Amino acid sequence: MERICSIIEDETQKSGKLLCASNHSNLVELIMTKTIIKAYKFRLQTSKAVEAKLENTLNLCRELYNSALRERKDAWTINRINVNRFDQDKQLPEIKKTNPEYKDIHSQVLQDVLKRLDKSFQSFFRRVKQGVKAGFPRFKGKNWFDSFCYAQSGFSISGSHLTLSKIGKVKIKLSRSVIGKIKTCTIKKEIDKWFVIFTVETLPEPLDKTGESVGLDVGISAFATLSDGTQIDNFKYYESTQKKLRIAQRRVSRRKKGSNQRRKAVLQLKKIHRKIRNQRNDFQHKVSTYLVKTYDLITIEKLNILGMSRGILSKQVNDVAWNSFFQKLRYKVENTGKKSIEVNPNGTSQICSSCGEIVKKDLSVRVHHCHHCNLTIDRDENAALNILRLGLSLKDVTYSVG
Ligand SMILES: [Zn+2]
Numbered sequence: 143m144e145r146i147c148s149i150i151e152d153e154t155q156k157s158g159k160l161l162c163a164s165n166h167s168n169l170v171e172l173i174m175t176k177t178i179i180k181a182y183k184f185r186l187q188t189s190k191a192v193e194a195k196l197e198n199t200l201n202l203c204r205e206l207y208n209s210a211l212r213e214r215k216d217a218w219t220i221n222r223i224n225v226n227r228f229d230q231d232k233q234l235p236e237i238k239k240t241n242p243e244y245k246d247i248h249s250q251v252l253q254d255v256l257k258r259l260d261k262s263f264q265s266f267f268r269r270v271k272q273g274v275k276a277g278f279p280r281f282k283g284k285n286w287f288d289s290f291c292y293a294q295s296g297f298s299i300s301g302s303h304l305t306l307s308k309i310g311k312v313k314i315k316l317s318r319s320v321i322g323k324i325k326t327c328t329i330k331k332e333i334d335k336w337f338v339i340f341t342v343e344t345l346p347e348p349l350d351k352t353g354e355s356v357g358l359d360v361g362i363s364a365f366a367t368l369s370d371g372t373q374i375d376n377f378k379y380y381e382s383t384q385k386k387l388r389i390a391q392r393r394v395s396r397r398k399k400g401s402n403q404r405r406k407a408v409l410q411l412k413k414i415h416r417k418i419r420n421q422r423n424d425f426q427h428k429v430s431t432y433l434v435k436t437y438d439l440i441t442i443e444k445l446n447i448l449g450m451s452r453g454i455l456s457k458q459v460n461d462v463a464w465n466s467f468f469q470k471l472r473y474k475v476e477n478t479g480k481k482s483i484e485v486n487p488n489g490t491s492q493i494c495s496s497c498g499e500i501v502k503k504d505l506s507v508r509v510h511h512c513h514h515c516n517l518t519i520d521r522d523e524n525a526a527l528n529i530l531r532l533g534l535s536l537k538d539v540t541y542s543v544g
Contacts, residue, residue, distance in 0.1 A: 357530025441533025495527035
């Protein structure tokens with residue numbers, strides 16, 4: 143059964159917050175407490191009338207986004223002028239006068255659209271500066287703009303009802319209570335369903351210490367191998383859904399472009415993709431929760447280096463999956479008072495974890511056998527042991543042990 147409500151615990155951002163300063167005679171004690179940002183996602187139960195309003199808001203936001211992008215693009219290409227977000231913010235009252243339909247949208251929602259555009263420009267400029275291939279921010283087509291956000295105000299919750307300014311009351315399927323101060327409220331459309339995502343500032347919830355450390359080698363045959371020899375299989379639901387996916391893809395390609403039948407088939411395909419995404423997220427949450435509960439120190443590989451060290455076998459799809467898994471893991475480590483260290487994975491599969499001798503082997507060799515010390519173990523387990531060793535050697539440098 144599909145999960146309709148879930149709590150996403152994405153690593154969003156962490157901030158250091160000064161909680162209190164107490165003054166004992168000469169001694170000024172400052173207590174720094176790290177707060178974390180947590181995201182809660184709930185399904186909305188929308189009426190046709192509310193859906194129409196949400197849809198309208200989404201559309202107008204998208205049009206604003208595209209016009210603001212057009213202005214920035216033209217100003218730059220024609221006059222070499224950089225229009226920033228604040229210049230565009232100032233135009234909002236004028237826009238509301240000339241296009242009264244924008245009066246039906248809360249001003250913070252509109253400001254957030256301009257902020258989002260600004261963010262994509264910032265990341266474009268950053269990538270250009272780094273000399274990385276960067277795509278210019280794009281105009282958003284109808285299916286490429288799926289959310290809008292109340293950044294501070296304009297929304298309130300009472301019981302299981304969410305009141306959105308300029309839209310009205312919407313029922314939320316609250317699967318658990320939201321703990322902490324709500325910072326933002328985002329409304330998101332996912333294919334044919336509407337969701338609300340609250341971001342909340344909250345304090346970490348430490349887990350009991352176990353005294354155990356682990357190294358983690360992510361792989362292609364197994365999802366990950368731990369330094370204690372445990373193998374975590376790739377998530378299995380994917381295989382069974384693959385078949386449905388292939389059938390749905392074939393159905394789309396058979397149907398005539400622009401036809402009603404094709405539109406239905408595309409919708410079906412999107413739903414299967416959503417199911418796979420949800421299942422993969424579930425799997426990653428389970429694995430990362432298991433790791434933070436079992437170990438105090440988790441050593442992983444630095445992903446940007448990983449791609450290069452794995453060569454062509456490192457498919458992009460794997461990188462994406464590992465990346466989102468590592469994000470969840472990092473967030474949970476922060477949230478539970480555990481530690482994680484990232485190490486350079488170069489050579490971890492070749493070095494003997496027992497004696498340090500280099501044992502050359504290509505990717506097809508699945509067993510590590512060292513002629514020097516006679517160690518024979520699984521190739522990935524050997525790599526995981528090396529990753530753990532590297533992590534432990536950095537532990538004292540990076541963190542105070544305690
Ligand atoms: Zn050896």
